[in-house]
Amino acid sequence: MQETIENQNETSGNQNKISENQNGTSGNQNENFENQNGTFENMKILKSLKYDKNGLIPAIIQDVKTGKVLMFAFMNEESLKLTYETKYTHFWSRSRQKLWKKGETSGHVQKVEEIRVDCDRDAVLILVEQTGGACHTGYESCFYETVTGEVKEEKVFDPNDVY
Amino acid sequence: MQETIENQNETSGNQNKISENQNGTSGNQNENFENQNGTFENMKILKSLKYDKNGLIPAIIQDVKTGKVLMFAFMNEESLKLTYETKYTHFWSRSRQKLWKKGETSGHVQKVEEIRVDCDRDAVLILVEQTGGACHTGYESCFYETVTGEVKEEKVFDPNDVY
Numbered sequence: 001m002q003e004t005i006e007n008q009n010e011t012s013g014n015q016n017k018i019s020e021n022q023n024g025t026s027g028n029q030n031e032n033f034e035n036q037n038g039t040f041e042n043m044k045i046l047k048s049l050k051y052d053k054n055g056l057i058p059a060i061i062q063d064v065k066t067g068k069v070l071m072f073a074f075m076n077e078e079s080l081k082l083t084y085e086t087k088y089t090h091f092w093s094r095s096r097q098k099l100w101k102k103g104e105t106s107g108h109v110q111k112v113e114e115i116r117v118d119c120d121r122d123a124v125l126i127l128v129e130q131t132g133g134a135c136h137t138g139y140e141s142c143f144y145e146t147v148t149g150e151v152k153e154e155k156v157f158d159p160n161d162v163y
Numbered sequence: 164m165q166e167t168i169e170n171q172n173e174t175s176g177n178q179n180k181i182s183e184n185q186n187g188t189s190g191n192q193n194e195n196f197e198n199q200n201g202t203f204e205n206m207k208i209l210k211s212l213k214y215d216k217n218g219l220i221p222a223i224i225q226d227v228k229t230g231k232v233l234m235f236a237f238m239n240e241e242s243l244k245l246t247y248e249t250k251y252t253h254f255w256s257r258s259r260q261k262l263w264k265k266g267e268t269s270g271h272v273q274k275v276e277e278i279r280v281d282c283d284r285d286a287v288l289i290l291v292e293q294t295g296g297a298c299h300t301g302y303e304s305c306f307y308e309t310v311t312g313e314v315k316e317e318k319v320f321d322p323n324d325v326y
Binding site: 042152 | 225288310
């Protein structure tokens with residue numbers, strides 16, 4: 001995230017080089033690397049991300065077609081790796097201390113189209129194709145309400161039908 | 164943020180009622196409340212937000228016209244209050260332990276058009292009109308690069324001219 005200019009220039013010299021051995025944890029991973037090209041570059045940037053002291057990084061999920069911000073959640077390294085490899089978003093639940101796949105209960109999965117990193121490598125923006133709605137309340141986006149209490153969206157599904 | 168369905172329904176019964184006295188900390192604040200209508204509702208939602216154990220809440224900044232996600236940062240209650248009252252974004256710098264106004268050095272301020280809260284009231288989405296670019300590197304958005312190292316934007320200013 002952007003804090004102040006004084007704190008911004010720490011990343012570029014600090015990216016670890018990744019040996020080939022570290023790419024080889026699963027066949028699925030290798031396959032996706034090949035599909036996306038730039039295997040080494042992918043790993044270099046993924047490995048350069050800064051997780052907080054709890055091992056988490058903020059993830060903003062945006063609809064690739066509408067530009068709507070759908071939700072916000074935290075990822076740990078494992079969930080980001082799964083998101084990258086499977087091309088479906090996975091997150092880390094702090095309250096349950098558990099990895100979860102978005103849509104595992106509802107079917108409202110998020111297909112990953114692109115993963116962006118921010119300038120100082122401590123947040124990610126994930127562009128997705130959303131099936132159904134992102135919010136458990138039935139709205140497309142979790143940010144359906146303004147601070148003045150105005151609801152800005154229509155419901156796209158009935159939570160009683162889904163959960 | 165959205166974690167799992169089990170953790171979503173804690174907010175609605177938990178909003179403190181705010182006495183009139185609590186609205187009266189500054190003349191400026193009262194003025195803005197009047198301008199925005201729904202004084203009590205505004206305070207009720209603002210007061211219902213869940214900050215983490217460090218007193219911070221994630222804030223996503225989005226361009227109101229283009230839908231582009233410009234940056235991500237944390238706010239504490241004071242910076243969110245200032246953002247709400249002054250209609251310019253303010254954040255909390257964790258590294259400097261200091262409140263800062265976006266654009267205070269560069270002039271690249273963010274005029275607040277709308278503040279959204281998420282379904283479980285632990286993240287905010289702020290729609291802004293961005294002057295210049297949001298990123299200190301010269302790009303409009305801090306999320307100018309993909310995880311494969313592809314730069315997706317043109318620079319909109321030269322950082323050497325600004326900082």
